[in-house]
Amino acid sequence: MSVVTEWAQAFMSPSPVALVIAVLLVLSIPLFLHSFVFRASGLTTLPSILLIGPSGSGKTSLLTLFERGKSAAQTHTSQSPISAECHLPIGTSASSDKYRSINDPTALAHKKFLLLDTPGHGKLRHHALSTLTNPQNLKGLIFVVDAASLSAGDEGLRQTADYLHDVLLLLQKRMESKNKAVKALKEIPILIAANKMDLFTALPAALVKSSLEAEITKVRTSRSKGLLDSGIGMEEDGDRDEWLGEMGSTEFKFKQMEEFDVAVEVSGGNIVGE
Amino acid sequence: MLDTFEILTTSGVVLWSKSYSPISPAVINSLITNVFIEERTLPGARIADDISAANNPPYKYEQHTLKWTTVKELNLIFVAVYRSLLHLSWIDKLVDNIKTIFVDLYGDQLKKPNTTIVECHFDEYFDQQVKELEKNAINKDTRVAEASALEEAPISISGNLGDEPPPMPGVLSRGQSKNIFKDLTSNESTPIATPDTSRPSTPASHILTGKSGPGGKGSRRARKAANTPVYDSSGDESHKKGKPKASGPKKGRKWDAEGMADEDSDTPLDYSAPANGATSGEDESRPRTVEGVDQATWGSKTGKGQFVLKDLDDQVHLILASADAKKETSTAASTGVFGSSISAIGGLFRNVVGGKTLTKEDLDKAMKGMKDHLLKKNVAHEAAMRLCEGVERELIGGKTANFESVQAKIQTAMEASLQKILTPTSSLDLLREIDIVTSPSTLSLQKKRPYVISIVGVNGVGKSTNLSKICFFLLQNKYKVLVVACDTFRSGAVEQLAVHVRNLKELSAREGGEVELYQKGYGKDAANVAKDSVTFAAQEGFDVVLIDTAGRRHNDQRLMSSLEKFAKFANPDKILMVGEALVGTDSVAQARNFNTAFGAGRSLDGFIISKCDTVGDMVGTLVSMVHATNVPVLFVGVGQHYSDLRNLSVKWAVQKLLSSN
Numbered sequence: 001m002s003v004v005t006e007w008a009q010a011f012m013s014p015s016p017v018a019l020v021i022a023v024l025l026v027l028s029i030p031l032f033l034h035s036f037v038f039r040a041s042g043l044t045t046l047p048s049i050l051l052i053g054p055s056g057s058g059k060t061s062l063l064t065l066f067e068r069g070k071s072a073a074q075t076h077t078s079q080s081p082i083s084a085e086c087h088l089p090i091g092t093s094a095s096s097d098k099y100r101s102i103n104d105p106t107a108l109a110h111k112k113f114l115l116l117d118t119p120g121h122g123k124l125r126h127h128a129l130s131t132l133t134n135p136q137n138l139k140g141l142i143f144v145v146d147a148a149s150l151s152a153g154d155e156g157l158r159q160t161a162d163y164l165h166d167v168l169l170l171l172q173k174r175m176e177s178k179n180k181a182v183k184a185l186k187e188i189p190i191l192i193a194a195n196k197m198d199l200f201t202a203l204p205a206a207l208v209k210s211s212l213e214a215e216i217t218k219v220r221t222s223r224s225k226g227l228l229d230s231g232i233g234m235e236e237d238g239d240r241d242e243w244l245g246e247m248g249s250t251e252f253k254f255k256q257m258e259e260f261d262v263a264v265e266v267s268g269g270n271i272v273g274e
Numbered sequence: 275m276l277d278t279f280e281i282l283t284t285s286g287v288v289l290w291s292k293s294y295s296p297i298s299p300a301v302i303n304s305l306i307t308n309v310f311i312e313e314r315t316l317p318g319a320r321i322a323d324d325i326s327a328a329n330n331p332p333y334k335y336e337q338h339t340l341k342w343t344t345v346k347e348l349n350l351i352f353v354a355v356y357r358s359l360l361h362l363s364w365i366d367k368l369v370d371n372i373k374t375i376f377v378d379l380y381g382d383q384l385k386k387p388n389t390t391i392v393e394c395h396f397d398e399y400f401d402q403q404v405k406e407l408e409k410n411a412i413n414k415d416t417r418v419a420e421a422s423a424l425e426e427a428p429i430s431i432s433g434n435l436g437d438e439p440p441p442m443p444g445v446l447s448r449g450q451s452k453n454i455f456k457d458l459t460s461n462e463s464t465p466i467a468t469p470d471t472s473r474p475s476t477p478a479s480h481i482l483t484g485k486s487g488p489g490g491k492g493s494r495r496a497r498k499a500a501n502t503p504v505y506d507s508s509g510d511e512s513h514k515k516g517k518p519k520a521s522g523p524k525k526g527r528k529w530d531a532e533g534m535a536d537e538d539s540d541t542p543l544d545y546s547a548p549a550n551g552a553t554s555g556e557d558e559s560r561p562r563t564v565e566g567v568d569q570a571t572w573g574s575k576t577g578k579g580q581f582v583l584k585d586l587d588d589q590v591h592l593i594l595a596s597a598d599a600k601k602e603t604s605t606a607a608s609t610g611v612f613g614s615s616i617s618a619i620g621g622l623f624r625n626v627v628g629g630k631t632l633t634k635e636d637l638d639k640a641m642k643g644m645k646d647h648l649l650k651k652n653v654a655h656e657a658a659m660r661l662c663e664g665v666e667r668e669l670i671g672g673k674t675a676n677f678e679s680v681q682a683k684i685q686t687a688m689e690a691s692l693q694k695i696l697t698p699t700s701s702l703d704l705l706r707e708i709d710i711v712t713s714p715s716t717l718s719l720q721k722k723r724p725y726v727i728s729i730v731g732v733n734g735v736g737k738s739t740n741l742s743k744i745c746f747f748l749l750q751n752k753y754k755v756l757v758v759a760c761d762t763f764r765s766g767a768v769e770q771l772a773v774h775v776r777n778l779k780e781l782s783a784r785e786g787g788e789v790e791l792y793q794k795g796y797g798k799d800a801a802n803v804a805k806d807s808v809t810f811a812a813q814e815g816f817d818v819v820l821i822d823t824a825g826r827r828h829n830d831q832r833l834m835s836s837l838e839k840f841a842k843f844a845n846p847d848k849i850l851m852v853g854e855a856l857v858g859t860d861s862v863a864q865a866r867n868f869n870t871a872f873g874a875g876r877s878l879d880g881f882i883i884s885k886c887d888t889v890g891d892m893v894g895t896l897v898s899m900v901h902a903t904n905v906p907v908l909f910v911g912v913g914q915h916y917s918d919l920r921n922l923s924v925k926w927a928v929q930k931l932l933s934s935n
Contacts, residue, residue: 056303060286064390073390076299077306078286080349085388114388117285121311122699126690152715162701222705225751230886230910230920230927 045137046085048114052128052167053144054159055120058195061271062144063117072271078119081127086115113139125163132170133182140189143167147194147202147268150211161215164192165223168216169244172260190257192266198273205268209254212266217252220244276362277338277355279400281376284310284349287390290376292400297338297355305333305340305353312699312904313664334358341365343373347671348384350377364407371403374597375590402586632669632680640680641666644688651931653894654859657901664691689928695897696924698906702880704848705751711847712753712817724756724811726819728804728844729882730837731852732864733825736884736911738767740852741822742774744909746916749778749787753817758807759793760800760840761824768793771822781916790816800824800836804844821846828867841872848879850908853899855889865902880908883922887912891930896922 051059055077065072066086088111118128131138143164149156171190174182194208203211224243245256254264280291280302333340339358344351352373354365376396377384383392641662648658665687674683707725714720727744731737741757748755757775761767775791782789792807804821811819821844826833841849851868853861869878881899889895896907907922 055307064287067390074288074291074299075286076280076282076288077303077311079284079306079310082283082285082287082390083388084390119286121307122701123311123694123697126693126697153710153720158706158710159700162703218706218709219703222703222709226703226705227747227909227919227921229923230912 046112046114047137047139048083048116048135049140049142050128050131050135050138051115051117051142051144052163053120053142053193054146054156054163055122057120057144057146057160058271059117059120059144062142062193062195063115065271066115077121078117079121079124081116081118081131083114083116085112087112120163125166129166129170132167132174133177134179135182135185138185138188140191141167142191142193144193144195145208145212146196147205147208148196148199150194150203150208151201152211157211157215161212161219164212165216165219165244168257168262168264169242171262172244172257175260187261187263189263189265192264194266194268196270196273197268198270202268202270205266208268209266213252213254216244217250220252275356275360276365276368276404277357278353279355279368279372280353281372281396282351282353283384283390284351285390289350289380289392290394290396292397301335301338301340301355302353304335305342306351309333309342310351313660313695341369343369345373345377346667348377348381350384352376362411364411368403368407371407371590371594372400375399375403375593378593378597398586399590402590406587631673632671632683634666634670636680637666637669637684640684643681644684647934648894648897648931650892651894652855652858652889652892652898653931654862654898654901656859656862657894657898660901661688661691661695661897685932689932692897692928692931693924695900696907696922696927702906702908702921704908707847708748708753708818724808724816724819725848726808726821726844726846727848727850728760728821728823728840728846729850729852730823730868731825732828735825735852735854735857737825737852738770738774738822740882740884740909740911740919741820742771742778743911743916743919745774745778745789745820746781747919748818748820749782749789750785752786754788754815755790755818755820756807756811756814756816757789757791758804758819758821759791760804760807760821762794762796762798762800762803763824765796767822767824768795778916801840801843804840808844828864834867834871837868837871838873841876849876850880850882851878851905852882852884853895854885855883855893855895855910856885857895859898861895861898862902865899865905869903869905878903878905880906882909882911883907884911886910887918891933893927893930896927897931 051063053059060075060078060082061072063082063084064075067084116131118131119125120128145160145164146156150160151157168190171185171188174185177183192208192212194203194205196202197204220243245252246259249256254266257264275294276292277295278291278293278297280288282288282291282302286306330342333342337358338355340353340355342351342353350373352369354369356362356365376394376399379396379399380392380394383394644665645658645662648661649655653661665684668687668691669683672683674680711720711725712722714722729737729741738761745755745757757771759768759771761771771793772791775789778787778789792803792810794803794806800823807821808819823837823840824833826837828834849872851865853864857864865878865881872878881896883893883896883899886893896910899905900907910920910922912918912920
């Protein structure tokens with residue numbers, strides 16, 4: 001019993017050791033908590049660009065080309081997303097930099113950005129779509145398509161148009177989202193990169209654009225006529241607007257997306273080959 | 275010979291590859307899509323992660339066979355491609371060894387974030403492994419066959435043949451080995467049988483060495499490189515064995531039979547001591563040398579590495595040996611009481627705070643709970659097992675996030691897993707597919723023809739009801755539909771459809787759809803009726819043909835076999851199977867049997883899961899059927915009305931499956 005009281009006395013008495021320990025604890029706990037809680041969020045993330053597109057269009061290839069600079073690595077079907085840190089060449093300046101001095105030393109440094117690659121396989125597209133619904137410093141999208149598989153009546157054209165339709169619809173509805181990060185995407189440019197232009201059957205960029213527009217028109221109408229989802233009524237906003245682009249328009253044009261601050265541009269090129 | 279060996283990441287970047295003869299990238303792409311993404315191979319094949327390639331089923335694509343293994347924490351895949359015709363017994367070991375070496379050498383580089391570049395100079399290591407294993411394999415090919423013969427023979431030899439199975443198919447090796455055994459016995463007996471010549475055996479042994487010299491050259495080098503001392507010792511043993519026999523008399527030449535035998539056992543000692551070393555061992559010493567080589571490749575450093583690649587050899591062996599040792603220590607992990615209690619407290623703390631590295635033990639209990647939960651949701655046992663195994667495989671070795679419990683982690687992983695299994699590979703827009711067939715674009719060379727949908731299923735699941743629901747949906751979209759009654763068996767089936775068609779006609783009269791019934795009465799062959807109806811529809815300009823079939827029990831071979839003919843005659847664009855949500859474990863067998871019933875090259879195109887409104891949250895049948903066949907669910911039936919047909923919303927299904935009431 002006496003031992004217990006002795007201990008209690010020693011514990012309660014204002015000894016210098018106890019004081020030092022108390023002060024140390026008081027000072028260190030906030031520091032410890034801060035480091036523990038904020039470690040995960042890390043530094044500000046680099047501006048990122050999302051690579052998106054159907055399987056086999058050349059997304060991973062493009063990523064490696066950007067990263068390595070000289071030539072793309074050999075690639076296979078992706079199963080998981082990957083990000084790579086890439087540099088803009090020296091001398092490229094953003095439009096927001098136009099008021100900077102020419103002698104500003106930052107212009108001479110490489111500008112870094114993150115390129116996010118996503119798997120294009122039908123079962124794995126949720127990776128890409130979740131990046132869109134929960135973006136982190138997302139600056140733009142590159143939708144890679146295989147220009148050689150976009151001829152009329154081709155299965156590839158349908159798959160591509162389906163995917164592009166879904167992505168555009170998601171972006172169009174981003175303002176309705178409750179997620180703040182999504183709303184922060186004020187303007188988002190999309191580059192439709194028509195890959196594999198070195199192939200004989202590849203369509204030129206202008207034709208890629210028009211055939212995608214035509215196919216998206218079809219997707220849009222058939223979606224509007226299709227059956228309801230089994231999950232209807234699961235979310236509160238029952239009468240969601242599922243129509244992509246301008247209401248009542250008979251034909252879909254990428255221009256209609258500008259209303260929603262989504263600028264779409266098509267350009268051709270090839271990652272491998274001459 | 276190998277065609278290609280590739281090391282790639284799950285994100286699709288090839289880190290290193292070696293190609294002996296170029297193969298199409300489609301070979302490996304199809305491995306990835308079928309095995310890894312769609313998981314078409316049967317479950318249970320990959321329970322643990324770091325298992326050897328031998329336990330992963332080989333994947334065959336056209337004329338290539340692919341052997342593969344993965345390293346999950348580094349997201350690596352190792353694939354070896356070779357022609358299916360070749361029988362390469364050492365591939366498994368090559369893949370495993372390469373995996374160990376590569377991870378050891380470049381593991382650090384692979385963990386870096388935000389980069390795909392891995393600096394590797396791996397060619398030498400790979401070549402060394404291929405050379406070594408190939409040589410060992412050549413040795414073993416001959417030896418194992420012979421050794422197995424010895425095992426069969428009355429002389430029992432306690433040779434540990436290592437864990438390599440005999441590479442040749444059993445029958446062949448047995449036949450060969452018997453011959454060899456005969457040779458051996460005849461060799462032994464010849465000197466006794468012909469005692470009159472002085473040294474009949476010595477020239478014979480010379481000839482023997484001469485013969486086997488060139489053949490055994492490779493093996494000799496390999497063995498020397500591998501481990502000479504072990505061989506020597508075994509050679510010594512065989513010498514010793516010979517000695518006691520020869521001990522008695524002096525080595526003078528005796529001309530009687532016994533003396534001759536003595537001399538024999540001596541003369542080979544004199545003459546063929548080097549020869550014995552050169553040939554791949556003649557009798558008892560053989561299995562021991564095999565053992566020696568095995569030990570050398572796996573265990574200690576070689577004493578005499580006279581190879582050009584000596585240092586590389588050593589390094590590789592060191593890596594392999596240390597990996598082995600690590601494996602052993604990890605299996606026999608035993609820490610002191612103090613250490614274990616500390617780690618237990620740490621584990622408890624981490625359980626709450628997060629950042630805990632998950633092991634199988636941590637997961638087991640929670641996984642069992644998850645499995646029971648799935649079973650309660652009417653998921654078939656087989657499918658639940660597969661899902662749980664998949665989740666477990668994904669989580670073991672991972673870490674929980676801050677303030678995340680193990681259960682929450684499993685929940686999210688299961689959600690992702692369910693989403694993956696239910697999401698179709700390609701979009702399922704029926705209307706667009708019909709449009710493409712019925713009004714093909716002018717550029718494509720296809721002719722306009724009706725789109726044919728046929729509906730199959732077990733008795734009483736709602737084939738006719740769902741057919742009329744689809745018909746109603748198509749009529750709303752202004753198609754001209756022909757309904758075909760191919761149930762020529764059950765009385766009243768045709769009349770039932772006629773009633774549906776009459777109703778639909780009335781309903782759609784205003785909307786502009788058009789529907790007709792095609793029927794030929796009872797007792798006719800369903801396949802012929804279907805064929806005739808399709809030609810009729812093409813003539814009359816119908817857009818869609820909907821074929822109703824008779825219900826059949828999925829394990830009745832007689833009824834199921836007629837489906838193959840049906841599929842061939844009617845040639846439907848879509849074969850949909852109706853399955854009811856009420857069915858339990860049987861759903862897997864139903865789906866599987868129907869999926870294979872249409873003959874090679876034709877399978878189901880989609881499921882309609884009917885009666886989903888009657889089961890509440892227990893929509894496990896969806897998962898079971900997709901699990902069994904990898905065929906997507908096209909529609910779900912949610913009520914009694916014509917309009918109660920829905921597309922499957924994956925989110926909805928996953929939410930129902932994981933809801934806990």
